[in-house]
Amino acid sequence: MNTNVRIAGVDFKNPVTTASGTFGSGMEYSEYVDLSRLGAVTTKGVSSVPWAGNPTPRVAETYGGMLNAIGLQNPGVDVFIERDIPFLRKYDTKIIVNVVGKTLKEYCEVVERLADCDVDLLEINISCPNVKEGGIAFGQNARSVEEITSQVKRIAKQPIIMKLSPNVTDITEMARAAESGGADAVSLINTLTGMKIDIHKRAFLLANKTGGLSGPAIKPIALRMVYQVANSIQLPIIGMGGILTAEDALEFIMAGATMVAIGTANFINPRATIEVVEGIEDYMRKHKIDHISQLIACVK
Amino acid sequence: MVLAEKHKVVIKQNIQLDEDIYSMWLEDSYVAKNAKAGQFVSLYLEDGSSLLPRPISICEIDKELGRIRLVYRVVGKGTLAFSTLKGGDEITVMGPLGNGFHLEGKNPLLIGGGIGIPPMLELAKQLDGEKKIVLGYRDSIFMSQEFEQYGKVYISTEDGSAGTKGNVIDAIFDHDIRTDMIYACGPTPMLRAIQAYAKEKGMKAQLSLEERMACGIGACLGCVCKSTERDHHTNVNNKRICKDGPVFYADEVEL
Numbered sequence: 001m002n003t004n005v006r007i008a009g010v011d012f013k014n015p016v017t018t019a020s021g022t023f024g025s026g027m028e029y030s031e032y033v034d035l036s037r038l039g040a041v042t043t044k045g046v047s048s049v050p051w052a053g054n055p056t057p058r059v060a061e062t063y064g065g066m067l068n069a070i071g072l073q074n075p076g077v078d079v080f081i082e083r084d085i086p087f088l089r090k091y092d093t094k095i096i097v098n099v100v101g102k103t104l105k106e107y108c109e110v111v112e113r114l115a116d117c118d119v120d121l122l123e124i125n126i127s128c129p130n131v132k133e134g135g136i137a138f139g140q141n142a143r144s145v146e147e148i149t150s151q152v153k154r155i156a157k158q159p160i161i162m163k164l165s166p167n168v169t170d171i172t173e174m175a176r177a178a179e180s181g182g183a184d185a186v187s188l189i190n191t192l193t194g195m196k197i198d199i200h201k202r203a204f205l206l207a208n209k210t211g212g213l214s215g216p217a218i219k220p221i222a223l224r225m226v227y228q229v230a231n232s233i234q235l236p237i238i239g240m241g242g243i244l245t246a247e248d249a250l251e252f253i254m255a256g257a258t259m260v261a262i263g264t265a266n267f268i269n270p271r272a273t274i275e276v277v278e279g280i281e282d283y284m285r286k287h288k289i290d291h292i293s294q295l296i297a298c299v300k
Numbered sequence: 301m302v303l304a305e306k307h308k309v310v311i312k313q314n315i316q317l318d319e320d321i322y323s324m325w326l327e328d329s330y331v332a333k334n335a336k337a338g339q340f341v342s343l344y345l346e347d348g349s350s351l352l353p354r355p356i357s358i359c360e361i362d363k364e365l366g367r368i369r370l371v372y373r374v375v376g377k378g379t380l381a382f383s384t385l386k387g388g389d390e391i392t393v394m395g396p397l398g399n400g401f402h403l404e405g406k407n408p409l410l411i412g413g414g415i416g417i418p419p420m421l422e423l424a425k426q427l428d429g430e431k432k433i434v435l436g437y438r439d440s441i442f443m444s445q446e447f448e449q450y451g452k453v454y455i456s457t458e459d460g461s462a463g464t465k466g467n468v469i470d471a472i473f474d475h476d477i478r479t480d481m482i483y484a485c486g487p488t489p490m491l492r493a494i495q496a497y498a499k500e501k502g503m504k505a506q507l508s509l510e511e512r513m514a515c516g517i518g519a520c521l522g523c524v525c526k527s528t529e530r531d532h533h534t535n536v537n538n539k540r541i542c543k544d545g546p547v548f549y550a551d552e553v554e555l
Binding site for chain 2: 079
């Protein structure tokens, strides 16, 4: 049984990674799971300078999901390079670094700083709904998606993945723009913009008013979008959105994802990633699937 | 380092103490063995539409019988579901989580406000010295008698129905309470007042903070508070309440 997948010339031992922002740089979860069992760890977004993020409350539970408006708090690329890369390199897993910026220049600064670092791929976050500048602003217009993709691609030494937002009229348009800009892969979906009101306080529950909806509540939407994108571009896809179990992950793979990312599930079960890896292996064993590639996009 | 894995335990008892206030004893020898006063556990719901665990502070630890006690207020659908559980039912727990209180001071002052009162009970039990305990309520009194065996108890109520009329600071002035170490848990405005009081008097205080959490283990950055110094982990002036707290020295945080 072979669970190897390949994206942009990088080989992953299995198709399971983490969704950016739900796993830090793996330190906290390394007490619960052997990071070497994961295909890759996708880090929390990294910016050129430290970001303090949004005021609290930053999280709220909703029916079958949750809202977050963390605001991309992160220690900045220097600390990331010094501390987090050496930490992750102790494990036999690939490193995907999520890159954020307020301006195109800031994205490029991070990409340049990472150019000579020992990381495997970069995921360019053009879909965070919780920051005033940058993030989603680059991801809701096909022309700007293509522009940022080609600019980043010009200076990046690692393959680049463009992380797409579901908060658009037609996600396939953004996927095609990323492809024409020269992206090596796309990942989708980021969170859907949502809201919750505290009726007792008659106030927004999140300090940011709105937040990104994640969790199983969004899975059918994410799955539909992965399927649509798989049928409109040639690039490999990292699929995510509400995956809790191996069954959920297999749906994404069958819809056309080469890899899958586990996000909110980590908060509910710190061992969710490993359980998905093991569940996929069990499924393959049970159904006598020799190679995971037989399952990718098998539902047409 | 104690690993806080998710595990299923049996509920020994779950009873109502007051309107919306419940007391639950869990047969949890793992948490009982490893927990410190001021730590908390994550409690999970069986209903799949409620994904996130509820962080509940530990009220009492019985190492001998391998039990822990949680006293919680029903504030939403998660805690409402907990309140319907009965002795013999199972519940999923992850813990112990967070850092807990540092036990210090010769004549400590323990201050609990509302649902911040329960974690002070285990602390009262563990602390040495001559203890003074101030409990602040809105109106209805709960648990105050349980504290009496551990120190002198003073009460404040907002409506004046018992003890000092007003808040916990009013009670401290009312009784001219002196101390070398304050421990406090309660609503943020109360903690803010205690922080200002401690600063003015040049006293040390340990404050237990609360915030909405998701992961409970320091990864999601949902429950941060402003810190006075740049935090070593986050590299900004934010500390994680679930991981670096919930207990902080008053001069470490901005409330």
